[in-house]
Amino acid sequence: MSALQAKIDATEERIAAHDMPQGGWSMAARSEALARLRSMGLPSRRDEYWKYTRPDTLTQVGATNAAVLATDEAPVFGEIDTLQIVFVDGVFDEAASADLTLEGITIERLAAANADIHWAKGLYGALETNGQTPVERPLATLNTAFATDGVLLHITGKPSKPIHLIYRHVSNTSDAILHHVIKVDADAEVTVLENGPAAARFNECMEVDIADGAKFHHVRAQGRDHERRAATHIFARLGTESTFKSFTLTANGVMTRNECVIELTGDDAHATIAGASLGDGDFHHDDTVFITHDAVNCESRQVFKKVLRNGATGVFQGKILVKAGAQKTDGYQISQSLLLDEDSQFLAKPELEIYADDVACSHGSTSGAIDEDALFYLRSRGVPHGEATDMLTLSFLAEAVEEIENEALAEEINERLAAWLARRRS
Amino acid sequence: MLNIKNLHVSLEEEDKQILKGVDLTVEAGKVHAIMGPNGSGKSTLSYVLSGKDGYEVTEGSAELLGEDLLDIDPEERAALGLFLAFQYPVEIPGVGNMTFLRTAVNSQRKARGEDEMSATEFLKVVRERAKSLKIDADMLKRPVNVGFSGGEKKRNEILQMAMLEPKMCILDETDSGLDVDAMKLVAEGVNALRSEGRGFLVITHYQRLLDHIKPDVVHIMANGRIVKTGGPELALEVEQNGYADILAEVA
Numbered sequence: 001m002s003a004l005q006a007k008i009d010a011t012e013e014r015i016a017a018h019d020m021p022q023g024g025w026s027m028a029a030r031s032e033a034l035a036r037l038r039s040m041g042l043p044s045r046r047d048e049y050w051k052y053t054r055p056d057t058l059t060q061v062g063a064t065n066a067a068v069l070a071t072d073e074a075p076v077f078g079e080i081d082t083l084q085i086v087f088v089d090g091v092f093d094e095a096a097s098a099d100l101t102l103e104g105i106t107i108e109r110l111a112a113a114n115a116d117i118h119w120a121k122g123l124y125g126a127l128e129t130n131g132q133t134p135v136e137r138p139l140a141t142l143n144t145a146f147a148t149d150g151v152l153l154h155i156t157g158k159p160s161k162p163i164h165l166i167y168r169h170v171s172n173t174s175d176a177i178l179h180h181v182i183k184v185d186a187d188a189e190v191t192v193l194e195n196g197p198a199a200a201r202f203n204e205c206m207e208v209d210i211a212d213g214a215k216f217h218h219v220r221a222q223g224r225d226h227e228r229r230a231a232t233h234i235f236a237r238l239g240t241e242s243t244f245k246s247f248t249l250t251a252n253g254v255m256t257r258n259e260c261v262i263e264l265t266g267d268d269a270h271a272t273i274a275g276a277s278l279g280d281g282d283f284h285h286d287d288t289v290f291i292t293h294d295a296v297n298c299e300s301r302q303v304f305k306k307v308l309r310n311g312a313t314g315v316f317q318g319k320i321l322v323k324a325g326a327q328k329t330d331g332y333q334i335s336q337s338l339l340l341d342e343d344s345q346f347l348a349k350p351e352l353e354i355y356a357d358d359v360a361c362s363h364g365s366t367s368g369a370i371d372e373d374a375l376f377y378l379r380s381r382g383v384p385h386g387e388a389t390d391m392l393t394l395s396f397l398a399e400a401v402e403e404i405e406n407e408a409l410a411e412e413i414n415e416r417l418a419a420w421l422a423r424r425r426s
Numbered sequence: 427m428l429n430i431k432n433l434h435v436s437l438e439e440e441d442k443q444i445l446k447g448v449d450l451t452v453e454a455g456k457v458h459a460i461m462g463p464n465g466s467g468k469s470t471l472s473y474v475l476s477g478k479d480g481y482e483v484t485e486g487s488a489e490l491l492g493e494d495l496l497d498i499d500p501e502e503r504a505a506l507g508l509f510l511a512f513q514y515p516v517e518i519p520g521v522g523n524m525t526f527l528r529t530a531v532n533s534q535r536k537a538r539g540e541d542e543m544s545a546t547e548f549l550k551v552v553r554e555r556a557k558s559l560k561i562d563a564d565m566l567k568r569p570v571n572v573g574f575s576g577g578e579k580k581r582n583e584i585l586q587m588a589m590l591e592p593k594m595c596i597l598d599e600t601d602s603g604l605d606v607d608a609m610k611l612v613a614e615g616v617n618a619l620r621s622e623g624r625g626f627l628v629i630t631h632y633q634r635l636l637d638h639i640k641p642d643v644v645h646i647m648a649n650g651r652i653v654k655t656g657g658p659e660l661a662l663e664v665e666q667n668g669y670a671d672i673l674a675e676v677a
Contacts, residue, residue, distance in 0.1 A: 371516075372479065373516050374516045374517075376479070376500060377512065377515070377516040377518070378526075378530075379504070380477070380500050380501075380503075380509075380512075381504055381526075381533075381586060382501050382504035382530050382533045383529055383530055383533045384501045384537075385501065387529070387533065388501075391518075391526075391529065392521075394520065395518055395520030395521045397520070398520025399520065
């Protein structure tokens with residue numbers, strides 16, 4: 001059987017395993033996504049974009065068994081006043097969720113918004129479709145076709161508290177597909193938080209349309225369940241003088257592929273995508289980013305830090321594309337790994353493609369061990385070896401965490417990082 | 427306080443002997459200075475005593491307060507009361523100076539079975555001691571030594587010393603990279619810590635630091651050994667005539 005035929009068969013098999021939600025405004029986009037998925041096929045190991053990450057457990061029919069972590073740890077962002085929206089294995093939990101009303105925002109669920117006319121109609125699947133060139137992202141297309149739920153957030157003002165999506169994982173074989181559409185009106189501002197593993201396997205797609213002068217903040221923690229798998233996509237489009245800032249904490253997870261596609265379409269816009277990941281043992285974490293500068297005087301920052309031990313693998317594929325005319329672009333990209341032993345590996349593919357002549361783009365990628373001089377310095381002051389190593393590890397991660405604007409949120413993330421390290425010390 | 431006997435040390439990586447039989451005793455309440463030309467083994471001695479990797483002790487011993495120093499980890503030596511002021515303090519981005527200081531103080535207290543210092547108490551003490559070293563609130567908040575000038579780094583070393591209250595302080599070329607005013611400030615900080623129960627070993631190339639930190643005993647080190655020991659006048663002799671005369675005399 002040819003590779004192409006195998007790909008077609010695998011894709012059809014997967015499609016057959018899903019039911020497309022029927023009716024309402026999203027039908028056209030879903031049907032169109034299904035057609036696109038059929039024509040591109042699900043990713044396979046032979047695809048260049050999946051060279052470092054095996055897609056099979058993400059594409060196969062059904063989720064691989066993933067044990068649910070039993071922990072009495074306080075949930076992330078628990079100290080912060082938020083509007084909580086809870087999904088259990090991808091299913092909305094009304095009883096556990098807050099009343100979905102808040103000034104400055106309308107909140108609806110994808111599964112509950114079935115009218116024929118809806119503001120999200122022009123966006124659902126639209127940014128995802130844009131994000132398919134020049135590189136195909138079939139798992140996002142699969143999501144657009146078959147997502148069972150998600151939130152539709154229309155931000156018209158400045159909601160007084162963050163919107164907090166909580167993803168609980170209770171079944172060992174749950175396979176969740178959620179699709180969120182977020183529209184931030186001109187000069188509006190919102191913070192969206194996400195936490196939890198969501199399911200044994202989670203396919204998430206978030207489309208964010210940020211109008212002129214608007215601000216979107218996003219902080220995500222992907223849960224501690226060790227065996228869970230996730231493929232996530234964020235597609236963001238930025239208008240003039242708008243801001244997009246996203247940070248992801250990944251501690252554990254046997255397979256994670258986080259893709260982010262950002263298009264700066266208005267002048268003077270700013271985008272930051274950052275991540276800190278911690279992997280121990282059977283851990284594969286892939287950050288794949290594509291940023292397009294298509295306007296003047298925009299700034300983008302990619303800051304990714306990975307701590308890897310006991311044979312964990314980290315992947316970074318990051319590209320900055322500066323289109324002709326996107327003068328005064330300031331693009332910064334850094335991806336670094338701290339390898340705590342010789343069994344772990346970090347694979348990085350930083351790319352720049354620039355068609356404008358007045359731009360400043362910098363990129364760097366490093367792999368390293370703990371700095372022995374710094375370790376000795378701390379120990380000579382009485383800090384024990386384990387604690388000193390943790391301090392230096394947190395110091396390594398700090399550059400990514402510092403990209404979170406809100407100090408209370410950054411503190412929540414730092415506490416998780418420290419706890420993860422401390423657990424491995426005892 | 428500090429007893430070093432016939433200490434022989436080689437580099438682990440290459441077969442090179444650096445210390446070739448150092449004998450030195452520093453009594454509590456005394457300031458000893460070690461002077462010597464480049465490559466005489468002064469800094470190696472400070473590193474071996476504080477427990478840096480990369481050195482192999484082939485012979486001899488070093489004890490602090492009767493405890494064998496060479497057999498324990500750097501953090502245990504610190505808890506025992508040893509402090510090394512680094513010639514080149516290390517920059518640690520992402521770790522706040524205050525957090526670092528508090529972790530160090532409480533780690534040592536914990537190791538000694540003492541109660542940890544509360545946040546309020548710590549803050550009070552650190553502010554008071556920082557003030558006399560002209561270390562402002564901003565320097566305390568910034569990451570450890572990051573973006574500090576040469577003088578600020580050395581003052582920060584002395585602040586750590588003041589907070590950790592060690593029994594035996596080793597200063598490794600603390601005067602290097604300092605202008606006269608900065609050196610005075612550092613020396614004042616050190617002098618404020620001189621006390622009956624505390625010993626000092628001041629390693630320096632030049633006599634000028636010893637104008638400000640007056641030693642009780644001066645040793646000249648050359649080629650991995652202490653070749654001459656005397657009073658403060660020995661430092662002046664070095665200043666006037668260089669090392670050549672002394673080395674010729676003992677050769």
